[in-house]
Amino acid sequence: MNGKATTIRTRLERGRSALGPALELVHTGRAPTRAVLTAELGVTRATAGAVAAELEALGLIQVDSRPGAAAGSQGRPSHRLAVNDSGPVVLAAQIHADGYRAALVGLGGRTVATAPGRKTVSADPAQVLGAVVDAGAQLLRDSGRRCVGAGLAVPSAVAEPEGTALNPLHLAWPAGSPVRDIFAEQVREAGIAGPAFAGNDVNLAALAEHRHGAGRGAQHLLCVATGHRGVGGALVVDGRLHTGSSGLALEVGHLTVNPDGRPCYCGGRGCLDVETDPLAFLTAAGLAPGPETSLLQQSRELLRGQYGDPAVRAACEELIDRLGLGLAGLVNILNPDRIVLGGLHRELLDADPERLRAVVADRSLWGRSGGVPILPCTLDHNSLVGAAELAWQPVLDDPLAALAASQGPA
Amino acid sequence: MNGKATTIRTRLERGRSALGPALELVHTGRAPTRAVLTAELGVTRATAGAVAAELEALGLIQVDSRPGAAAGSQGRPSHRLAVNDSGPVVLAAQIHADGYRAALVGLGGRTVATAPGRKTVSADPAQVLGAVVDAGAQLLRDSGRRCVGAGLAVPSAVAEPEGTALNPLHLAWPAGSPVRDIFAEQVREAGIAGPAFAGNDVNLAALAEHRHGAGRGAQHLLCVATGHRGVGGALVVDGRLHTGSSGLALEVGHLTVNPDGRPCYCGGRGCLDVETDPLAFLTAAGLAPGPETSLLQQSRELLRGQYGDPAVRAACEELIDRLGLGLAGLVNILNPDRIVLGGLHRELLDADPERLRAVVADRSLWGRSGGVPILPCTLDHNSLVGAAELAWQPVLDDPLAALAASQGPA
């Protein structure tokens, strides 16, 4: 219905329409100078200069006019553009099986302040979210920075537009908890300005990797990752998360990757979810798995420290073959131009990159003619950075409106 | 790189930026009057009026100013907007296993003229494409209409941006044939104005169904269809085909839908491709399959005429279960808000819609909470109409530029 209206709204709404795209270019590091900005935006130097000046006036970017700031080859040296290191921030929060984490993140994905990870766990979402928001509020008070929004990463599918967590399996939360609204309420009560958002942690990790990590420049980025249990996926298309019609896309855990495999709770058997997660790895290696919240760490140490052990190596190769089959299936369906792996899958890739790439190429239909690059993720706390991206999005879409909205009502 | 430049180009390039969106609304029947156009575009009545006047001056739409043309409830009756029935057309061509087909298609997906289907088949793409273009050129001469582009549907994955047919299995063509360029060359030689495009037939059928058929209004439309052999898929997101990074997305044929199934040439076993196509159906029903180009017809007659036969019914239910499993897998990955089925899958749906919907709901993760609507396709020759959509796209994107381009060089 309003799909087309959205298309032309960039033109129709007043205010510099190039402001958002320009900020996004600086934010993602693709516009180091005004000259590059001019070329990337496809506008005249006059316009790019005006846009940069306005972004600087808004306190979002810095223009380094010192001579010699940028060493060009010839001609007048360009001034360096960068995000404002003392500009506004967003509150990023992450809930995981072990506890929670809060941070302040500036433009450019720069983590400004981090609260020490806490291990408080509770069956009441409001309690946990209240605690993480409190930690964030403390960071904000300490830093004195202006806040323009808040983002939350949870280990669960998040339905849109309701903002409910459908399967917070590793938390003891009830399925369908309205985490977005609870989080927004806690943010509001803490006196933190700006809108609040929530998303799946793997989705947000993918967004972060696309903008600041191993996924930079990819047009169709596929991310697959494990936590301690299960497998998550995400797709970033042209810089935006592809979350499907109701936020539930990329539930990749139940692709069949082993026809002879073990039964899965979904009703099938040999699903990616139960065949390639840390528990599967430890089982395949003949190890006794420890407590659930240490499965990933246990697997990681095994892979890095005892890869020489034949049992470990065999388990690794078995999981790589399964994972490769799953990735090949996703390649056939999604045709990404890059794949980034996280969690245990990242470890498997590091252990034997050639084997994984070979399996994917062999089992994907068009893999022989090129092959998709498969890379490990590169960001620390990428879900946290991705949660921040979620909160930054309104500012990137329309800086004037977003800043006014987070300032006006305050 | 230029992803963002594209975003703001709507604003930066001169000329009425609302022209394209407005034409698309009329084209897809979503703007029957200027008042609706005003609302859908989100502009003022003045602007919508000016846009409509310009589109009329370009000969693309008609404004029916006769009193009583539109019966409103109250107030001044609005004038009816419609595509110009005598306006420009595009040449649509389709190659299938049996032969080829050509047609002229106007805005609104209206087929203006059709050449009788020919059964000429050749191992030389240039020969077949030359024949279909000749048929189209004859139609153009007979009709005297202006042509603004040409689109081609082929039963093969089409790599982008090369425009090559990677697996024209049911034609005897060499893999990797540059069908787009051959087609464009033939179109040019025939003196037909405008650019030429080529795409996979299922993709184009999905595009047609989205704009003029069972997929209208869907935001994330998944189409799955069979020809005589194999299974194809397509996804339309926000009105645009999702073809992945190189045109090869939605190769859904090799999802595993039967762990105990027969081996597939892809290296797996129990693939959707070999478990749910007409050959699989006839085999399951215990029938002796006839010649390859009649498998679909044979299956269709069996399902419609002899559904009472226990063997037919059992085969139907078996295929429905397999198809449902495949669709559930796609639902988990793509999260569409509508599914449209074609070919044999459409017949299976018609035969027992409840069973298919139940299987999909049961085997998709979030199916219990709602369920995705599954509908049969509704357009005749939807691949042909979709090929026309491909050719219309530049006009919908920028009417002024597209019309000038197809006129100027002529």
Next chain:
DNA sequence: TGAGTTTGTGCCGCACCTAAACAAACTACG
């Protein structure tokens, strides 16, 4: 017949962008 409602159009002005000329800051080279 007049009030109310919805649709279509003419006019004005704003805001954003392009174009073009100019100024600034460097490199290259004789």
Next chain:
DNA sequence: CGTAGTTTGTTTAGGTGCGGCACAAACTCA
């Protein structure tokens, strides 16, 4: 060391699409 060449940044003027507004038109309803 100075001048030509190159690239970047800024200023000014001008064009243009679109919003806002007022008004006209064409119907329904009482």
